[in-house]
Amino acid sequence: MSSDIKVDYLVDSGIVQTLKRAQDEKDFTCVENLLKDLSRGNPDAVIELSNDDWMKDPDVQLPPAVLVGLWSLEYKQELTSPLCIAAAQGFTECLVYLLEHGAHPNLSAGGKAALHEACTNNNTECAELLLEHGADPNQLTEDGLAPLHMCTTPQSLRCAKALVRHGANVDIATEEEEDTPLLIAARHGLPNHAQLFLRYGARINHISSSGETALGAACLEAQQKLGEDQDDQHLQVCRLLLRYGANVNQADNEQRTPLHKAARNVQISLVQLLLDYGADINAIDYNGCTPLSNVLQNAILRQDWQPDTVVQTLLNHGSIKVWPQALLKVLTACAAAPKTVEILFNSYTLVPVTYRWVEAIPEDIFK
Numbered sequence: 001m002s003s004d005i006k007v008d009y010l011v012d013s014g015i016v017q018t019l020k021r022a023q024d025e026k027d028f029t030c031v032e033n034l035l036k037d038l039s040r041g042n043p044d045a046v047i048e049l050s051n052d053d054w055m056k057d058p059d060v061q062l063p064p065a066v067l068v069g070l071w072s073l074e075y076k077q078e079l080t081s082p083l084c085i086a087a088a089q090g091f092t093e094c095l096v097y098l099l100e101h102g103a104h105p106n107l108s109a110g111g112k113a114a115l116h117e118a119c120t121n122n123n124t125e126c127a128e129l130l131l132e133h134g135a136d137p138n139q140l141t142e143d144g145l146a147p148l149h150m151c152t153t154p155q156s157l158r159c160a161k162a163l164v165r166h167g168a169n170v171d172i173a174t175e176e177e178e179d180t181p182l183l184i185a186a187r188h189g190l191p192n193h194a195q196l197f198l199r200y201g202a203r204i205n206h207i208s209s210s211g212e213t214a215l216g217a218a219c220l221e222a223q224q225k226l227g228e229d230q231d232d233q234h235l236q237v238c239r240l241l242l243r244y245g246a247n248v249n250q251a252d253n254e255q256r257t258p259l260h261k262a263a264r265n266v267q268i269s270l271v272q273l274l275l276d277y278g279a280d281i282n283a284i285d286y287n288g289c290t291p292l293s294n295v296l297q298n299a300i301l302r303q304d305w306q307p308d309t310v311v312q313t314l315l316n317h318g319s320i321k322v323w324p325q326a327l328l329k330v331l332t333a334c335a336a337a338p339k340t341v342e343i344l345f346n347s348y349t350l351v352p353v354t355y356r357w358v359e360a361i362p363e364d365i366f367k
Helices: 013-022 028-040 081-088 093-099 113-121 122-133 154-165 181-187 192-200 214-221 234-245 258-264 270-278 291-298 307-316 326-333 338-345 353-358
Strands: 047-049 078-080
Touching: 013 047, 028 081, 028 093, 081 093, 081 113, 081 122, 093 122, 093 214, 093 270, 113 122, 113 154, 122 154, 154 192, 181 214, 181 234, 192 234, 192 291, 214 234, 214 258, 234 270, 258 270, 258 291, 270 307, 291 307, 291 326, 307 338, 326 338
Parallel strands: none
Antiparallel strands: 047 078
């Protein structure tokens, strides 16, 4: 894409090097003045960046293996424009100057337009200015992302609101994964974003290319520990989605339901919420696992999340138990989580104990 674009200022030109130094020294007044100078002859001037992409992220460094020649690095020309730099840095006054002097709001020299940069960096004033000057709220990047897909932090809510006010499509999907803004908001635990998109008519049960839904994405990323004071953001998103009619049993391409994911992450509040909305407690994924199996698989790694409470809840709601002949395998895998093992084993009226059980328990746990 960038190879077909005429570059006005190459990376080794004096003004680009001066711009880099000003950026490194955080002399933002100098940066703004240089951007204005760059645009005087051509408001849509195209600038070549150095390979570390310093204009967009001064902290980016090449991997050491590349630097010592262990990996080959295919050269890719990195391009940008004064408008994109101003939007990314939040230089509102400079952005106004550039727009008033004819900069095209939808120029995408390096695969992203200025509006993408503004939204990525939560620069709401810049986003609003660009939209007021005709920026396309649904323009896609070279990678197939729209500005709404860039709104992935709580601080980006105002950008998202500005975008939908100016006609952004709340159901626009990424080109590769087919993720919608609602699914992305759910994945990042952004209840206010999700509420905004739903209010503007977002499809609640959209399915991505991997078979994921917004509810499934939220359950997959939920990480709340039992006893933490704050209400988990992913739990809030799930409550909202379920109230709006999300399909509680929609499985992904691996046949994992939201309950499988919540159980695997040992999320007791989320597990209870899903069960309250009719989640299939005995759904089986492509690996033959039920939600109960998923808890047991992660019991050792997530003891601080108190997996015994999730096991007890699933059993209380009618989960199929582990086949008795497989209990030795459970004991071997979960011996370091004795509370979880106790809850599971107490659910049986008769357990086939053998001498191998003692051998399966580590000595420090047995004591």
